[in-house]
Amino acid sequence: MADxxxxxxxxxxxxxxxxxxxxxxxxxxxxxxxxxxxxxLIAEHKARPGAKPAGKPAPKADRKTPG
Known part of the structure; x- marks a missing residue:
């Protein structure tokens, strides 16, 4: 889910x-x-546990493939 x-x-x-x-x-x-x-605010948010970085999705090579 997007942050x-x-x-x-x-x-x-x-x-x-x-x-x-x-x-x-x-x-x-x-x-x-x-x-x-x-x-x-951005630094505090990124330092939070469980916070995901906003921005572009992971490159295709790093994505999990179904199956």
Whole structure:
């Protein structure tokens, strides 16, 4: 099952980061502060026992084959 919480956090971070890059926002802006918060939340979530990394599925060679 997909880790929707982690995907949501990473998606929000990626969107904010792109906005900051396009606008050239300095470090102290609310957008940059939110990115730092998201980094912390993502790290805490990944450190949780049983948390699966969000992102792309495993390569086909690593997947279990039926049978």
């Amino acid at each position: 929707l919480y982690a995907k949501k956090l990473e998606s929000e971070r990626k969107t904010l980061w792109a906005t900051c890059r396009l606008k050239g926002l300095p470090v102290g802006t609310p957008e940059r502060q939110r990115i730092a918060e998201l980094d912390q």
